[in-house]
Amino acid sequence: xxxxxxxxxxxxxxxxxxxxxxxxxxxxxxxVVLVGPSGCGKSTTLRMIAGLEAISGGEIKIGExxxxxxxxxxxxxxxxxxxYALYPHMTVRENLGFSLKIAKRPQQEIDKxxxxxxxxxxxxxxxxxxxxxxxxxxxxxVAMGRAIVRHPEVFLFDEPLSNxxxxxxxxxRTEIKKLHQKVKSTIVYVTHDQVEAMTLADRxxxxxxxxxxxxxxxxxxxxxxxxxxxxxxxxxxxxxxxHGRVTGNEIAIDGGPAIGVPEPFTGKVQEGQKVIxxxxxxxxxxxxxAMPMESGCAEFDMTVNLSEPLGTETLxxxxxxxxxxxxxxxxxxxxxxxxxxxxxxxxARCHLFDADSQQALR
Amino acid sequence: xxxxxxxxxxxxxxxxxHFVTLFIAMAIICVPGLWVVLNSFRPTVEIMAKPPVxxxxxxxxxNYRAMFGAVGEGGVxxxxxxxxxxxxxxxxxxxxxxxxxxxGYAFARYRFKGKASIFIGLMLTRAVPGVSLSLPLFIVxxxxxxxxxxxxxxxxxxxxxxxxxIWLIDGFFRQVPVELAEAAEIDGCTRWQAFWKVEFPxxxxxxxxxxxxxxxxxxxxxxxxxxxxxxxxxxTMPVGLRDFTSExxxxxxxxxxxAVLMIIPAxxxxxxxxxxxxxxxxxxxxxx
Numbered sequence: 221x222x223x224x225x226x227x228x229x230x231x232x233x234x235x236x237x238x239x240x241x242x243x244x245x246x247x248x249x250x251x252v253v254l255v256g257p258s259g260c261g262k263s264t265t266l267r268m269i270a271g272l273e274a275i276s277g278g279e280i281k282i283g284e285x286x287x288x289x290x291x292x293x294x295x296x297x298x299x300x301x302x303x304y305a306l307y308p309h310m311t312v313r314e315n316l317g318f319s320l321k322i323a324k325r326p327q328q329e330i331d332k333x334x335x336x337x338x339x340x341x342x343x344x345x346x347x348x349x350x351x352x353x354x355x356x357x358x359x360x361x362v363a364m365g366r367a368i369v370r371h372p373e374v375f376l377f378d379e380p381l382s383n384x385x386x387x388x389x390x391x392x393r394t395e396i397k398k399l400h401q402k403v404k405s406t407i408v409y410v411t412h413d414q415v416e417a418m419t420l421a422d423r424x425x426x427x428x429x430x431x432x433x434x435x436x437x438x439x440x441x442x443x444x445x446x447x448x449x450x451x452x453x454x455x456x457x458x459x460x461x462x463h464g465r466v467t468g469n470e471i472a473i474d475g476g477p478a479i480g481v482p483e484p485f486t487g488k489v490q491e492g493q494k495v496i497x498x499x500x501x502x503x504x505x506x507x508x509x510a511m512p513m514e515s516g517c518a519e520f521d522m523t524v525n526l527s528e529p530l531g532t533e534t535l536x537x538x539x540x541x542x543x544x545x546x547x548x549x550x551x552x553x554x555x556x557x558x559x560x561x562x563x564x565x566x567x568a569r570c571h572l573f574d575a576d577s578q579q580a581l582r
Numbered sequence: 583x584x585x586x587x588x589x590x591x592x593x594x595x596x597x598x599x600h601f602v603t604l605f606i607a608m609a610i611i612c613v614p615g616l617w618v619v620l621n622s623f624r625p626t627v628e629i630m631a632k633p634p635v636x637x638x639x640x641x642x643x644x645n646y647r648a649m650f651g652a653v654g655e656g657g658v659x660x661x662x663x664x665x666x667x668x669x670x671x672x673x674x675x676x677x678x679x680x681x682x683x684x685x686g687y688a689f690a691r692y693r694f695k696g697k698a699s700i701f702i703g704l705m706l707t708r709a710v711p712g713v714s715l716s717l718p719l720f721i722v723x724x725x726x727x728x729x730x731x732x733x734x735x736x737x738x739x740x741x742x743x744x745x746x747x748i749w750l751i752d753g754f755f756r757q758v759p760v761e762l763a764e765a766a767e768i769d770g771c772t773r774w775q776a777f778w779k780v781e782f783p784x785x786x787x788x789x790x791x792x793x794x795x796x797x798x799x800x801x802x803x804x805x806x807x808x809x810x811x812x813x814x815x816x817x818t819m820p821v822g823l824r825d826f827t828s829e830x831x832x833x834x835x836x837x838x839x840x841a842v843l844m845i846i847p848a849x850x851x852x853x854x855x856x857x858x859x860x861x862x863x864x865x866x867x868x869x870x
Contacts, residue, residue, distance in 0.1 A: 293768070
């Protein structure tokens with residue numbers, strides 16, 4: 221089994237640098253998800269680990285082995301592609317057994333490994349079909365089966381679920397999680413879907429423009445985002461961010477109400493400092509439809525422009541200090557557009573970011 | 583109600599019109615071929631008759647018998663021509679396919695300097711009419727001693743076919759997703775194995791169709807072959823047709839009989855390979 225070490229890994233295409241010297245340690249049996257908007261370098265990073273892209277600088281180690289210049293076949297990895305990349309001229313059985321056949325393993329061993337993989341992924345009924353005769357979910361499973369047959373040291377997933385419809389995606393997400401429990405191994409998984417990242421990962425790596433913005437457990441990055449980018453990228457709906465300035469014991473929201481400096485941050489801000497106040501919709505609730513708030517809370521009025529009932533809760537869109545703000549209503553009642561409600565903001569769960577550096581104040 | 587009826591009638595009329603038009607088009611395409619076949623089985627009198635005799639009065643194998651007969655009695659070295667044609671066409675096709683595969687793959691997969699200009703240059707060579715090259719070709723071949731040899735014609739046909747096979751095969755390799763080769767490489771293949779075990783089988787249909795086109799071009803080519811071949815040792819079947827013309831007469835029946843013999847192998851080949859021509863092999867491997 222294997223760890224993966226990335227040290228100052230750089231990728232350049234000519235003069236264009238797309239990955240800027242990233243460092244990452246992935247432990248044995250860990251499920252790490254690389255997440256970020258498109259063009260952030262996450263897929264490139266994965267392909268560099270796979271050996272499909274040459275690295276322009278730095279070191280990649282799988283286990284204790286430096287693999288910088290090794291071709292993919294010598295890295296002992298498996299990869300599941302976004303478009304599955306099944307061999308269309310081979311049956312499911314041949315697809316699954318291809319890697320072992322290339323390695324010239326005895327037929328008996330191939331059959332055993334293929335049957336085992338088919339069992340795990342319940343593919344036994346489709347073994348003699350070609351990929352063209354399979355549904356999207358089945359193709360996805362064949363692609364995963366092809367990966368596990370080889371017992372690689374590291375599994376690489378490149379947005380494997382983005383071609384599936386919503387329902388199937390949720391189902392396959394669970395199957396991938398189960399697979400990780402059944403087949404203990406290191407997994408590096410790339411996605412742009414933060415829900416996938418949150419549900420699957422042991423640790424999430426959030427990337428932007430070729431840099432790593434934050435590494436941490438799903439709860440870590442959700443509860444203590446390192447900067448405004450992570451704060452808005454992780455969590456749905458995205459965190460509300462309001463610009464303001466510290467005056468005395470309060471933060472004066474630009475063009476809005478003044479709110480007491482949340483307790484965790486007292487003494488960490490300077491008079492006159494420009495800050496960004498961040499809070500999630502879950503912590504801004506209308507009076508009488510809120511969770512009990514542990515410590516202090518701020519209260520203010522806001523007009524609701526739009527409401528989205530979700531059943532157990534309703535999302536409310538209002539505008540505060542000229543910016544759209546999302547709030548949540550528990551035990552919802554119908555809300556008319558344009559209705560003015562009193563809201564309570566849970567101060568203990570607010571975040572403060574420095575307005576210049578966009579970094580979290582801690 | 584009237585509206586619906588009207589639309590139904592119009593639909594049927596259009597369908598009928600469709601069939602009639604198709605039939606006329608097919609007839610225009612097929613009649614010359616059928617006329618050749620028909621003429622090969624009947625005497626010259628009937629072939630030359632004016633107005634044309636559509637329904638043959640008499641069918642026999644005289645033309646074929648004469649063609650395979652002794653030289654003095656209208657015989658032609660058919661087998662020798664056939665062998666020449668076969669050797670030249672098959673060899674030049676094989677070479678054109680190999681070069682076309684290498685070139686087409688390179689154009690489809692790699693980026694290199696001057697790629698677009700090289701590609702356009704290759705296509706431009708197709709814009710030059712082959713016959714206009716016959717004189718320079720003749721001189722080059724004469725100087726190098728390749729006149730009247732198989733190799734001479736093979737070289738010419740390879741040059742003729744390569745741009746086309748590159749273009750065709752490039753198109754087919756473009757349709758094969760890059761991820762297939764990448765997946766194969768991760769599964770343990772070398773670059774070479776990934777090509778032969780995955781990409782080539784998937785693009786096989788394209789290679790086969792390029793092969794048919796190259797073969798038919800070589801098999802049917804007349805203008806250059808008539809310049810570059812002299813004797814029975816290298817004459818191909820299209821050139822052999824000229825054996826039926828003499829100073830004052832043209833043996834149309836014999837010519838048609840030889841033409842039929844020429845058509846048959848091409849037909850057989852096309853039927854054999856046609857199942858490979860059915861595209862859609864790439865469907866299903868990746869999400870479409």
